Amino acid sequence: MKPILSILLFVCLGLAAAAGIGFYPSFTFTPVVRDDEQQGFDQELVIKFSHVVAENTPKGLAAQRFAQLVKEKTNGRVKVEVFPNGVLYNESDEFEALNRGDVQMIAPAFSNVSEVVPAFAAWDVPFAFLSNEALQEAFDGDIGRRLFAKLDKEHMVGMAYWGNGFRQITSNKDRCFIPRTSRA
Known part of the structure; x- marks a missing residue:
């Protein structure tokens, strides 16, 4: 009978030790550490991209292509919403909007x-x-x-x-004349 009692006591002590070690974190009052960067990792990330030119310009087409490539390369996890024609912000406001975080991308001149x-x-x-x-x-x-x-x-x-082509002094005439501001 003594050997059975010894074995039973040994098993009970082993279970108590395993429970104490296994559940030890729940016995403490310290908060569980979480990785904030991983929260919402499975959700779609949206990037607002504002620019001030039309969709059919080189910059507008490039912005649309960029959004398409980002969607493809991230398997739809990242979505770039393109806002052309200054619909969100005009040229003078887009830098402030970027600094405030109202948009995440701009394509200024x-x-x-x-x-x-x-x-x-x-x-x-x-x-x-x-x-x-x-x-x-x-x-x-x-x-x-x-x-x-x-x-x-x-x-x-x-x-x-993003280059947008050369823009030098041009005219629809053979010559370009610049008027004088005063006559000598």
Whole structure:
């Protein structure tokens, strides 16, 4: 009889120890640690992308293509909602909207970015680039990286440069004349 009692006592002590060790976290009063970044991980992520040009322009078409690629590459988990024609914000308001988090992406003209980061005016210097290829090389090279780095100070991230073609002084005439403001 003694061996059975010893075995039973040994089993009971083993079960008590296992229960104490196994349920130990529930005996404490410390909160359970949660990873906040993982909450809602299975939900769709929506990015609002505002720009001020029409859908059928190069920038408008690029924005639509970007939204399509993001949807495909994330299997629909990330959705980019494109708002063209300044329907959400005009040129002067889109940077504030971005900083407030009302939109997550904008595609401003370089002249508008230069109001926030003056060095971006370099892209608008007439005749600075001999060809579209030279411009693309500058976008992808050291100049482009340095200008994107300046956006960090404004709490923005530059993702890509979208060229919109050359815009120099043009006219529908053979010659372009600039009127004098005063006669000598």
